[in-house]
Amino acid sequence: MAFQVKSPRWLLWAVLLLLVGMLLTVLVFLAAEYEEASDQAELDQDAAALASDIRSALLRNVQTLQSLHVTPLAPEAWTARASGVLSLHRELVRIEWRAAGRDGRILAQADTPYLRPVFGFMPRTQTQPEVRLACDNAQRLSGPAYSRSYFWPMREGTGMELIEMCLPLFQAGEPAGALVATYSLGGLLSELTNRDLLRNRGLAFNDADGTRLAVLSSLQGGRRNLRSVAVLDLPGHTLILQLEAQRRALGLFPNVLTAVVGALCLALLAVLALLGRDIRRRQRAEQDLAEALAFRKAMEDSLVTGLRARDMNGRITYVNPAFCQLVGRTSEELVGTGLPAPWWPPDLVDEYQQRQAVRLAGKTLPREGFESVFQRTDGTRVPVLIIEAPLIDAQGQQTGYMSAVLDLTEQRRVEDLNRASQERLQATARLATVGEMASLISHELNQPLAAIASYANGTLNMLSDDGAEPLPPADLRRVIERIAEQADRAGRVIKSVADFVRRRDQVREAVAPISLVSAIQPLLVLQAKKDGIRLQVAVDPALPAVQCDRTMIEQVLLNLARNGMQAMPPGDPPMDSGLRRLRIAAVSDADPAWVAFEVTDHGQGLSDEVRQHLGTPFFTTKAEGMGLGLSLCRTVIEQHGSGLSFEPVAPRGTCFRFRLPVAAVASGGQGSPIIAP
Structure with a gap:
């Protein structure tokens, strides 16, 4: 059953964690895709800008070249002016002025001053097909036209990719020849592009089939680079401009926003983990608390001691089944009731109210407990012993009283039976x-x-x-x-x-100490004469009367005296030693409220083993003894509020001693028993 309750909860937690993990993964993936798309769009835009820059530069070059024939010039003057144009435009490697006609005879020419003569290694005539193609297109378009690009070898195994541009010339509306400009594709890339856009990028001219014609710069790891292609559509020929850029080194989080969102997701996961841990701890604490409460409830229900909790105003906040059984009422009837309590005897309500007011005023009753009387619903009265203690909360403040109530009915019955048996x-x-x-x-x-x-x-x-x-x-x-x-x-x-x-009922009365000793003296004289023991009585007639049960105290004195005589068998001690005597004395105690009685013999004394068991019922050192004499003596003395003690005397023997309360003090302490609610 516990597994069926817990598994859906853990399943929900697992689904929640899975969703958060998936959300974080998708977020990172989308952010990376967005960053890559942004970089690609930027690269495409820059590639289009570079193609536009080259196209615009070529148009300006056409205008510059047209300016060479604004006025008729001699070939020598034209060559000088063309050389000036070449010195300004590094992308041009050669400018030719050709005559009209199919043969295209060269009238004047000028080479770039920045390179060795391009056509010095191989004759210019080998490029005639490209030139004728460009000029034919120019005549047809009545404007500049470009040939296909071609590779032109040079000395020392080098070479370059060239392209021809043919510009038709007219005078008075009639063809006057053509101007042919040879461009280096590498020069177009290096001279006609924006260097700022090429920083850390690769730029090249490609053919339609992907063949690389000219390269300005290249990047390593081409497969991982971003590529953008822009079409440079020139009259008569089309070139493909390729711009490359390295992919941005994306981390786990592509940008700040994604990092923040990812951090929030990770924080959410951490919070969920902490929340799960706290929930587990709370569940364990709740389970432990439930077990502790169940254990405490089982203990409280199994107790025969009544438990009652009250607030500072005397209203009941808790009772256990034993208390309900004690007063004959249910917990529903008791919880919430105040004063006067429903179990108070009607004739003691005023007294209980007064004592309750004293306690609530701060004068708490002693912790060792006090006796009281409860009345059940059937009218029977129950003597109880109440032990109260303050209820202290977690802040150290007293919130009420906790009472333990013991039913004394059985104890009183047992005491009566014991008293009768005694x-x-x-x-x-x-x-x-x-x-x-x-x-x-x-x-x-x-x-x-x-x-x-x-x-x-x-x-x-x-x-x-x-x-x-x-x-x-x-x-x-x-x-x-x-x-x-x-x-x-x-x-x-x-x-x-x-x-x-x-046999008489136990009645405590004021008795003079001398009367107690005189009552048993005739019985002791007989035994003393028979055993040759001298009986000494030392009782001060001025001693105050004691409060006691006369018959029981006489029996105690008689038993102690007979035991003392039996401790001195004939010949031990010898008659001539002066120790064969028994002394009964009553003297003033250190506490004036008591009178001490002593019975001293001069027998062999008590061994350690006998001292340990002396007074134990049925323990005796006599062959014919029952072992009840000293036990009864001790019980009688304890019922009078004192105790029976013994100690060795010099040079030998034992002195038994007990105390009885003075009659005036004892009577002053009597009265109605302490009764409290």
Whole structure:
């Protein structure tokens, strides 16, 4: 299909180039023909002019010769006057005055002073037929007549072509003889022609059959020369005058006009070539652009992220299918709409309008994005995350805003599922912890219960002894107080375990740091006594309350403390080293908006491999562990906006540390979430 579309276009270009080339060729050919025709016409005109000049000169010569017999002269005087005429006319080689009659006896004669006697090598009588022919014609015409031309040999192998002219003479109307003038054809060419017309040209007399009779000048390369023939029609004889000129060395362009037109044609060809190249480039660019647009369109259509472009006035200029699906409207319904946007919840329109006015005034929202709420056509609300960036054109000017809109519905659902799963895992971990500590709790409860039973039995024995003195009220009061103290101690142990195991919804509240540590202290005392570990609690009562989920933070502290105790198995470190202790502390952080909690043990510390995987779910160094304790601790701390870190302590051991926000700062930062259109 592409070939069928492109081939006619290339065919048109080929035809156009062929026509221009043919036009240029025909133009050059016609120009050359015109130049040659012009040169030929000029040559013909010059040849006719030369023939006319010779004819006119011969007529003038006839008049000059007639002047010799204006008055009767003696032969000697006539000869002197004829010699003067010969000295003025080099074309004449001899003038004779002949008597009337058929014999034509020579009465007087004169030869040209510029040549040797022409008839000195051969007798004049051999030319008698030509002379008689010319004189007969002259008598018949009663005027000058010319004979045929003939070649007259001379000494040293030379010769010349001659022609006789006979002029009849009359006195008182009666024939008085004839005047015969012998012309040299070469002299006619050299003396009776215009030299300016002969410059760089060849001139010759030819016979009717093309035989060359006399040559004044000749040119080389006769076949390539221009020739013009003029007929010199003389009375009694006709000569053919041939004028030759060299052809003008024509180049590719014969003249300036043709050169200009040719240059324009060549320029047109160059422009057409450049235009063709530009068209090919434009076609390639258009094809690349079409492919890029198709690729971008395919990408935009396949995205699950909604894309929206708006101008500086807030009107929508572009939306992709994901955005249309997000708001439940078609692109035709959305493109061109302004404010208020059709997907704004009715109860949030005023707030969105205010925030939109702030952004259009130049106060753009942060690039990292902000949360908002959209409402579909069916009334369902969709939480979204909007990331906006300015649209910059090729001149560097902002023309609008480009928004990427992410649907947070699935993310919120996953977060809720994760939160529920974490709660179940935490409850399972608490139950497992309670199961492990059940024996310790029963042992610890035996002490207050045994003390209560002992105090009660002693009191009953004293009261049942009739012979004994009555028990003083003060002693009885002390005994009952001891029983109450032991019962309260047992109740606190049981309550702390019950509160820890009981599953509750996550509610963040302001809790004093000492309360968090005190809630888990009874559970830790049992493990510490069993393992021979000294429990140290360092919490400043003046620390501000923290905003947290009490149960989850208690579990974090409990898990970290139990891990610290398990890191110090019996005998490591030894009892006499002074290092067999676990320290739980709450201190002021460098940032006054936070309170730091630290759990420090003096175990063997963490290896490099354990540090790399510590906190990874299901990674554990215990044979009976599940690998979820530290992972849950890290998740809980991150949900509170902080992080769980650890570092070695000297001389041995590890300190786990996390931070909780101060209640006043945390509550001050709460409120309705950031909502923007």
